[in-house]
Amino acid sequence: AIDPEFEQNREIVDEHEGHDVWGPVEEPDELGIHGTHVAVDFDLCIADGACLEDCPVDVFEWVDSPDHPESEIKADPAEEAQCIDCMLCVDVCPVDAIDVDAG
Template identity: 40%
Template sequence: MNISATRARPFGSEACNHRCASGAANQPRETRASQIILEGTMGYTITVDHDKCTGDGECVDVCPVEVYELQDGKAVAVNEEECLGCESCVEVCEADAITIEEN
């Protein structure tokens, strides 16, 4: 069974603005993508510890580029290549189930 949740919070959170030097978090999705490509691609590895994940969907809601979905009651990074490295998901995860590492 796949359960999908969608982002409910606006882009441009304080955490995004603090971590994103390009200001891309405050731009429309198409603009963010082109800004990041122009600046060079930074890759991130996202790890979700499914033993810790409570499936509350906070990471899904807060992610400005829709990296996460809930599947079978757990967060899954389905669009890892879109990650901006803002770590908003890490901050809202009360279970400390998410880690992000720069490649």
């Protein structure tokens, strides 16, 4: 499962579509965590798609992740600022790849 303490345990190494990327990143095998309020561990995501289907405000978008060992696409929290903290995505992800900081 995604580390709920990732903000303490990782460093921001990049920015993608307006959100932070938390390393380590070593493409194509290691992609890190995308987003901060809505954080998706790309190294855990298996492209199940439940988060895209269930998010009521369409926070997620597919991005390509060619040659990643778990999946060739990932759910990117492209619109994390729209999140209403309903926690549906956290509940439905089969590999617990998503952390939402509802604070």
